[in-house]
Amino acid sequence: MSRVRIQTEDFDLSQEVARLRDTNPKVGGVVTFVGTVRDLNEGAPVAAMELEHYPGMTEASIDAIIDQALARWPIFDALVIHRVGPLLPKDQIVLVAVTSSHRGEAFAACExxxxxxxxxxxxxxxxxxxxxxxxxxxxxxxxxxxxxxRVEVAGAR
Incomplete structure (x- = not known):
């Protein structure tokens, strides 16, 4: 299962969580974040939003972020689904899901x-x-x- 998906189509939260959770019987917690399009931003009504990305570069960048999370916390896996293209208020934009043995690590890694x-x-x-x-x-x-x-490198100022 790919850890990063960039797509125009919507995603089903329960299906994605079940798929991620079911990859490891040691999973004790799954933390998810779903971002949606708001109808108001900086005081102005928003009728629609369009998201663009740099194919290949975007996936590699997000995969590197997941690698950093895996290095920082004892989590099992993470999934990021990010939509691109035209979206309307209330549409789902992004899903971040993280699995671990315990909730603390999963919450931190998801954030x-x-x-x-x-x-x-x-x-x-x-x-x-x-x-x-x-x-x-x-x-x-x-x-x-x-x-x-951000982690300060020892000796750096």
Missing amino acids: FIIDYLKTEAPFWKKEQTPEGSRWVDARVSDDVALDKW
Whole structure:
């Protein structure tokens, strides 16, 4: 099973979780995050969103994020499904699912992966608002969330 899928079609949360959970009988916890399209962003109504990506580069970037999570926490596996193309409010955008023996590691790894996706993965979002279309930049709060995961190299300043 591929750990990273970039697709235009929607995903079924229960099917994806069952598939991931069933790969290992030692799984004691599955933590998931599902991101959806909001109908309001930065005070402006959002009628639609379009996501673009860099094929090949995006998958490799997300796979590297999962590798980092596997190195940091004793988790069994992770899955990231990210949609691209045109989306409407309430549509699912992204699924991050992590399996482990215990919930703590799974929660931490899931949060780590989504924080990196929000700021580092090569996706571009364009929103349709009443004033026209606009590209969406990462928010400062997303950068702050990512900072908590940065590891300072010993001796570096």
